[in-house]
Amino acid sequence: MKQLINVPETVVADALRGMAAAHPDLTVDVENRVITRADAPVAGKVALVSGGGSGHEPLHGGFVGLGMLDAACPGEVFTSPVPDQMTRAAAAVDSGAGVLFVVKNYTGDVLNFDMAAELAEDEGVQIARVLVEDDVAVTDSTFTAGRRGTGGTLFVEKIAGAAAQEGAPLDRVAAVARQVSESCRSFGVALSPCTTPAKGSPTFELPAGELELGVGIHGEPGRERRGMMTSGEIADATVEALLADRMPTAPVLALVNGMGATPLLELYGFNAEVQRALSERGVVVARTLVGNYVTSLDMAGCSLTLCQADEETLKLWDAPVRTPGLRWGI
Amino acid sequence: MKQLINVPETVVADALRGMAAAHPDLTVDVENRVITRADAPVAGKVALVSGGGSGHEPLHGGFVGLGMLDAACPGEVFTSPVPDQMTRAAAAVDSGAGVLFVVKNYTGDVLNFDMAAELAEDEGVQIARVLVEDDVAVTDSTFTAGRRGTGGTLFVEKIAGAAAQEGAPLDRVAAVARQVSESCRSFGVALSPCTTPAKGSPTFELPAGELELGVGIHGEPGRERRGMMTSGEIADATVEALLADRMPTAPVLALVNGMGATPLLELYGFNAEVQRALSERGVVVARTLVGNYVTSLDMAGCSLTLCQADEETLKLWDAPVRTPGLRWGI
Numbered sequence: 001m002k003q004l005i006n007v008p009e010t011v012v013a014d015a016l017r018g019m020a021a022a023h024p025d026l027t028v029d030v031e032n033r034v035i036t037r038a039d040a041p042v043a044g045k046v047a048l049v050s051g052g053g054s055g056h057e058p059l060h061g062g063f064v065g066l067g068m069l070d071a072a073c074p075g076e077v078f079t080s081p082v083p084d085q086m087t088r089a090a091a092a093v094d095s096g097a098g099v100l101f102v103v104k105n106y107t108g109d110v111l112n113f114d115m116a117a118e119l120a121e122d123e124g125v126q127i128a129r130v131l132v133e134d135d136v137a138v139t140d141s142t143f144t145a146g147r148r149g150t151g152g153t154l155f156v157e158k159i160a161g162a163a164a165q166e167g168a169p170l171d172r173v174a175a176v177a178r179q180v181s182e183s184c185r186s187f188g189v190a191l192s193p194c195t196t197p198a199k200g201s202p203t204f205e206l207p208a209g210e211l212e213l214g215v216g217i218h219g220e221p222g223r224e225r226r227g228m229m230t231s232g233e234i235a236d237a238t239v240e241a242l243l244a245d246r247m248p249t250a251p252v253l254a255l256v257n258g259m260g261a262t263p264l265l266e267l268y269g270f271n272a273e274v275q276r277a278l279s280e281r282g283v284v285v286a287r288t289l290v291g292n293y294v295t296s297l298d299m300a301g302c303s304l305t306l307c308q309a310d311e312e313t314l315k316l317w318d319a320p321v322r323t324p325g326l327r328w329g330i
Numbered sequence: 331m332k333q334l335i336n337v338p339e340t341v342v343a344d345a346l347r348g349m350a351a352a353h354p355d356l357t358v359d360v361e362n363r364v365i366t367r368a369d370a371p372v373a374g375k376v377a378l379v380s381g382g383g384s385g386h387e388p389l390h391g392g393f394v395g396l397g398m399l400d401a402a403c404p405g406e407v408f409t410s411p412v413p414d415q416m417t418r419a420a421a422a423v424d425s426g427a428g429v430l431f432v433v434k435n436y437t438g439d440v441l442n443f444d445m446a447a448e449l450a451e452d453e454g455v456q457i458a459r460v461l462v463e464d465d466v467a468v469t470d471s472t473f474t475a476g477r478r479g480t481g482g483t484l485f486v487e488k489i490a491g492a493a494a495q496e497g498a499p500l501d502r503v504a505a506v507a508r509q510v511s512e513s514c515r516s517f518g519v520a521l522s523p524c525t526t527p528a529k530g531s532p533t534f535e536l537p538a539g540e541l542e543l544g545v546g547i548h549g550e551p552g553r554e555r556r557g558m559m560t561s562g563e564i565a566d567a568t569v570e571a572l573l574a575d576r577m578p579t580a581p582v583l584a585l586v587n588g589m590g591a592t593p594l595l596e597l598y599g600f601n602a603e604v605q606r607a608l609s610e611r612g613v614v615v616a617r618t619l620v621g622n623y624v625t626s627l628d629m630a631g632c633s634l635t636l637c638q639a640d641e642e643t644l645k646l647w648d649a650p651v652r653t654p655g656l657r658w659g660i
Contacts, residue, residue: 261630
């Protein structure tokens with residue numbers, strides 16, 4: 001696979017320089033790898049900090065801004081950021097109201113955010129943490145004990161971010177984040193593997209006529225490989241996997257997400273089948289987002305995340321947001 | 331290449347059903363293939379109508395909404411829509427203030443929009459037309475006499491759309507559109523070919539170690555093939571091709587565009603090199619947009635569009651826009 005890069009060693013730094021040039025609303029510390037709202041710390045506001053390996057853009061750096069994250073810490077591609085990035089980010093955005101760490105459930109991220117929380121608390125920053133573990137495909141995986149954190153992260157960051165923007169205190173923002181995290185379920189499908197800059201070749205093999213059901217966002221194995229399926233069959237399999245884990249008892253927010261290389265034309269077609277599959281099973285969809293939001297470099301494929309939403313959650317979802325990757329109402 | 335589709339024959343209809351489900355602000359006529367603002371016609375406002383082959387999403391359907399297009403007509407993949415779609419769209423969105431057709435310079439689109447203009451005028455709709463022909467790579471191409479229309483379309487639709495939203499009359503909106511069209515220059519690079527649903531295999535061959543400089547958004551041949559280049563070398567070649575055609579005499583708007591399958595991480599890294607290459611040559615960048623906006627299905631690669639902008643153009647660029655693909659200020 002050919003890549004639009006200089007050398008693998010500078011891919012993350014190059015991208016951060018490019019983000020800095022494109023987004024004057026952000027402050028990008030290229031050397032220390034911290035992206036913050038340019039207006040941080042926001043007086044009196046609880047701050048949200050997330051981060052993780054690069055290669056999932058716009059997650060997380062593209063979700064920094066009003067109504068969502070205050071800071072993001074990008075690691076190397078598919079590699080956890082280090083605790084120093086997280087403590088530096090927390091110090092930069094804490095207004096005194098405390099900081100919520102949003103952590104995807106991968107072993108490295110969990111360990112490093114835990115260490116960073118201790119260090120930040122030593123420095124007088126109040127820290128709460130929410131773990132995102134929404135991927136129903138498998139329990140335990142290549143980089144994970146328990147379930148992987150994937151598309152649900154977007155809902156946690158957006159909805160808890162809105163609560164913080166409205167002035168909720170840290171314990172309330174953390175409670176909202178945990179409730180959203182518990183309300184999210186995701187399932188992903190790969191049509192092709194992805195290629196990391198360091199490796200320069202596909203991270204796993206997927207024969208020409210097969211797809212992988214339940215794939216992780218780093219190409220981790222899913223539940224099974226099958227012969228190629230239609231968009232409708234993939235939607236049925238995906239929806240069944242989600243509803244078997246939990247049947248929603250309220251309307252849902254739906255994220256129909258591209259893994260990176262699947263055209264938007266195909267994602268919209270997949271959305272039509274997802275809506276049909278949900279409707280046939282009695283699930284009411286309140287809002288739908290279609291696009292590439294939690295990606296896996298140049299992997300072809302898709303994932304579906306459902307987030308059960310009460311009235312309050314829906315209000316927070318609809319609240320204004322202004323980030324490079326998600327923007328409305330302002 | 332595996333595709334997330336049902337059958338090739340329903341790809342466009344499936345995508346339109348998926349768009350309808352995701353975007354309540356749009357009215358999607360799946361049978362007749364017309365996407366309109368749900369609130370159209372807007373009293374007293376000049377309407378903008380565009381369209382073209384599918385496979386370039388979010389262009390054009392994703393740019394329908396407040397401050398941009400009033401309607402879009404999607405054709406089959408890489409195939410012009412038919413005149414009936416365009417006259418139907420014009421009739422649906424005309425408030426009596428007239429309609430501007432935004433036409434990319436491909437033979438089929440030009441002929442069909444011309445025919446639609448005659449039919450619409452016969453029905454009493456006042457029509458103006460702007461041709462977008464911004465691709466400096468080649469003169470005459472597979473589907474084109476003259477220059478191809480590519481990334482500049484986004485600037486024409488956004489900036490003329492803002493003028494219409496502010497209440498400018500048809501002759502003024504058309505003049506703004508033509509001025510923007512003349513101010514835009516684009517150049518594209520392919521790292522891999524794309525695969526149309528109907529063909530199911532790559533539309534052209536590109537050997538493992540080569541890229542195509544000056545490629546079109548349907549995979550049309552460019553200027554030359556070269557051995558693989560770094561992101562910095564591609565930025566230099568691209569910027570040189572644009573500035574050789576026209577050296578800007580005012581600050582520019584820059585669109586650093588992905589062809590579909592290139593990760594956002596790489597596009598941001600490419601943007602860093604584009605900004606360096608422009609800065610070294612004395613070009614001032616007023617605004618930068620990075621992402622997948624004018625795509626070519628699952629092609630890997632990128633394009634750069636520069637739009638020279640005076641103060642008035644910049645004001646119209648910054649004006650509020652609310653579409654699925656581009657949204658700010660509202």
